[in-house]
Amino acid sequence: MPKGALVTVRYGPYESCGIVDHRTFRLLGLQAALRENGHQCVLQKTLDWNKVELVVNGECVYVCNINDLEFGGDGRLDQLCADAVTAVKNVY
Numbered sequence: 001m002p003k004g005a006l007v008t009v010r011y012g013p014y015e016s017c018g019i020v021d022h023r024t025f026r027l028l029g030l031q032a033a034l035r036e037n038g039h040q041c042v043l044q045k046t047l048d049w050n051k052v053e054l055v056v057n058g059e060c061v062y063v064c065n066i067n068d069l070e071f072g073g074d075g076r077l078d079q080l081c082a083d084a085v086t087a088v089k090n091v092y
Helices: 023-035 080-087
Strands: 004-012 014-016 019-021 040-045 051-056 061-063
Touching: 004 023, 023 040, 023 080, 051 080, 061 080
Parallel strands: 004 040
Antiparallel strands: 004 051, 014 019, 051 061
C-alpha cells in the first residue's frame, strides 16, 4: 500500500478496573506506528468487546485483541503493531 493510506481503526470496549468502556490508551502505539509509516488513522468505535480491526479501502486487513496491545507507548517494541503495519503495507 502506498504511503498516505486512510486506515480506519475499529475498536471495541474492554474491561479495566471493573469498568467496561471504549478507551484509546492501548491504541496509541498502533496509531504512532501507522503514522510513522505515512498513513492516516481514523478511530471508529464498535460494539465488539476486546476487538481491534484495521480497515483499508473497505477491507478488514488485520484483527487483534485490544488487551494484547501494549498500554501507551510508541509501538516500536510491540510486535502486534509491527504486524499491523505489515498487513497495511501488503494490502495490494
